[in-house]
Amino acid sequence: MKFGDIIVAMSIIAIVIIIIIPVPKSALDILLSFNISLALLILLISMYIEDSLQISIFPSLLLITTLFRLSLNISTTRYILSEADAGKVIEAFGEFVIRGNAVVGFIIFLIIVIIQFIVITKGAERVAEVAARFTLDAMPGKQMAIDADLNSGLISEEEARQRRKEIQREADFYGAMDGASKFVKGDAIASIVITIINIAAGFTIGIIINNMSFLEALNKYVLLTVGDGLVSQIPALLISTATGIVVTRAASDTNMGNDVLKQLFAYHRVMFIIGSVLLVLGLLTPLPNIPYIILSSSFFLIGYQIHSRLKISTEEEKEIAEEAEVEEVKSPENVMSLLKVEDIELEFGYGIIPLADANQGGDLLDRIVMIRRQIALELGIIVPMVRLRDNIQLNPNEYVVKIKGIEISKGEVLFDHYLAMNPGTAEGDIEGVETTEPAFGLPAKWITEEEREKAEVLGYTVVDPPSVISTHLTEIIKRHAHELLNRQDVKKLIDNVKEEHPALVDEVVPNVLSIGEIQKVLANLLKENISIRDMVTILETLADNAPITRDPDILTEHVRQSMSRYITKKYTQGNKINVITLDGELEQLIMESINQTETGTHLTLDPNTIQRILNSLSMNVEKFTSIGEQPIVLTAPIVRIYFKRITEHAIKDLIVLSYNELEPSVEIQSLGMVTLK
Known part of the structure; x- marks a missing residue:
């Protein structure tokens, strides 16, 4: 098989040459016999394949075999018209069918041609056309089904990729078969035309040039024409039958012979x-x-x-x-499967099942797919598959979100209702069931379909139950993104960068930093809602600073400063920013309290000092929230990470920035100051 591709290429060139250059009759006999053998081979293979894609070369094979038959037709026609002799194979086929009666033999030949052209070829062509159309129309639905199975955890990423590839190959195959079936049709028409030419021209040449009588010319040229036609039509009939078998092959796990025996x-x-x-x-x-x-x-x-x-x-x-x-009970794997902890789980009561069931019109699976894409764009991480499970222990309308097997949050929705929230500008009151929006803790009401239009007119924000669940899930994933990012995910992100920046990745991993150390830096960024999508900038910053220090916290600060344009864009409006600053004395105290150890840097402040800092900070935060501003604390670069650690448990989601993380063009206005007094 080493030079098989060369042999195939040379064979195709030889087919074209046969059309132009006469072939010796002995060689022509061999080629005609080989043509029949090749047709038998294709027919039997089409019967024994279990899937049409196992013979994906079939459309190209149709073109090559059709060209081969036509080249042989041209060669035999050349001998029939010039020498009234086309070799022993054609003569034997003609005598066997005609059996001394030219009229009967010619009629039998015509019947074979009609069967080939009208019954098999036309039918195969129509089936190929319909199969191609339905395969292409079904592609979007099959793609969505794969996404749904992937999202629900029924298949892995690799299995989903393989199934998408098979769907694409199937569409390509049936599309090619739709066009290739025209070769078979054209071959049948050409055979009829060649037969007419052979008989008409043969009569003319035999009677006028070769001085044959009418009956002698009739017997001679009809015999040769019928023999030539049979030698070409029998392989054509076999390959047309193979085409029909391939395009009508339904989904099966076995070959055609087994299917016939099993099903009949x-x-x-x-x-x-x-x-x-x-x-x-x-x-x-x-x-x-x-x-x-x-x-x-x-x-x-x-x-x-x-x-x-x-x-x-x-x-x-x-x-x-x-x-x-019995073996299942004894099997150790029966216990091992229970040890796996899912990254993200969404459990719901039986009353919410219709929202997740596509057969009942639910689109929760599709929404989760969009959540994964949205977070990939916003934070740059690969969100693990969300496992959906029904839990009869929950209330009918209740759902629970778990991270690493631990319940993080829960909520409750009313089926066939809508959640109406007042954004602060709505006027008037609406009737509904008082509740709290689960994602942000805002006061809201569950209203009926009849109240929906009224609520929207009054200025309320109205969302359906699937939107409530998906929004809640999105916020939880964002809040816990740093916990979901594992070493395997970091490896995938780095491999993705390596495709376009191999030199950068080779410099950093594993020569300078390990995957685990990079993971800690990325987790620090995600913990403060900083996107890691720009992995190139992050890795370049790590490559520059890791030789100096391997402390993940210090490296994180360097990365944040290199992303100043992104951070500025994220937290400023109109090139201005209102902030809370730290008193110089407080910043000096924090810097003096930084303690360097073998495991990293730590802050050593007594509890009373920390409480005074938090009290002062709380007063400033309340001042910001009272005027509708988002509280942002601005500190010196070396102080930022430690001040964030002091405050992260007392005031969640507090934004703490350093001066180096803002662009020089930003206008900073301090509306408050944290002091020790």
């Missing part, structure tokens, strides 16, 4: 009924008795064997099922 002879009652009908026809009608009695007995025997085999098979399956059940 699967029901013993049907065999008994057919045997009884044939027996009645043979005994009570004028039809010949012996054939019908023999057939009736055969069907009774087949039915008895199917019944016996089915009975034995049922008993064996029962025994195997009982053994498998």
Whole structure:
């Protein structure tokens, strides 16, 4: 097989050469016989494949075999018209079919051509066209089904990628088959035209040039024409049949022969009924008795064997099922599977099942797919698959979100209701069930469909239950993104960068930093809601600073400063920013309290000092929130990370920035100051 591709290429070139250069009759006999053998090979392969994609080369094969047959037709026509002799193979085929009667032989040949052209070729062409159309129309639905299975955890990323590839290959194959079937149709038409030319031109040449009588010319050229036509039409008929088999092949796990036996002879009652009908026809009608009695007995025997085999098979399956059940209980894997902890789980009561069931019109699966894409764009991380499970222990309308197997948050929705929230500008009141929006803790009401239009007119924000769940889930994933990012995810992100920046990745990993150390830096960024999508900038900053220090916290500060443009854009409006600053004395105290150890840097402040800092900070935060401003604390670069640690447990989601993280063009206005007083 080393030079197989060269042999194939040379063979195709040789086919074209045969059209131009005459081939010796002995070689022509071999090529005609090979043509029949090749057609038989293609037919048998089409019967034994289990899936049409196993012979994906079939469309190209149709073109090559059609060209080969036509080149042989041209060669034989050349000999028929010039020498009235086209070799022993064509002569033998002609004499065998005609058997001394040119008219009968020609009629039989015409019947074969009609069967080939009208029945098989036209049917295969139509089936290929319909199959291509339905395959292409079904592609979007199949893609969505793969996304849904992937999102629900039924398949892995690799399995999803493989299934998408198979769908694409299937569409390409049936599209190519739709076009390739035209080759078979054109070949049939060309064969008819060549036959007419051979007979008409043969009569003319035989009578006028070769001085044959009418009957002599008729017998001679009809014999050669019919022989030539049969030698070309038999392979064409075989390949047309193979085309029909391939394009009509339905989904199956076995080949065509097994399917025929399994599906036609699967029901013993049907065999008994057919045997009884044939027996009645043979005994009570004028039809010949012996054939019908023999057939009736055969069907009774087949039915008895199917019944016996089915009975034995049922008993064996029962025994195997009982053994498998016993082995399943004993199997250690039965316990090992219970040890796996899912990254993200969404459990819901039975009343919410319709929201997740696509068959009932639910689109929660599609929304989760969009959540993963949204977070990938916003934070630059690969969100693990969200496992959806129903839990009968929950209230019917309740749902629970778990991270690493631990319940993080829960909520409750009312089916066939809408959640209405006042953004602060709504006027008027609406009727509904008082509740709290689960994602942000805002006061809200569950309202009916009748109240929805009224609420929207009054200025309320109205969302449906799937939107409530998906928004809540999105916020939880963002809040815990740093916990979900594991070493394997970091490896995938780095490999993605390596495709376009191999030199950068080779410099950093593993020569300067390990995957685990990079993971800690990325987790620090995600913990403060900083996107890690710009991995190139992050890795370049780590490459520059890691030789100086390997402390993840200090490296994180360097990365944040290199992302100043992004941070500025994220937290400023109109090139201005209102902030809370730190008193110089407080910043000096924090810097003096930084303690360097082997495991990193730590802050050593007494509890009373920390409490005074938090009290002062709380007063300033309340001042900001009272005027509708988002509280942002601005500190010196070396102080930022330690001040964030002091405040992260007392005031969640507080934004703490350093001067180096803002662009020089930003206008900073201090509306408050944290002091020790």
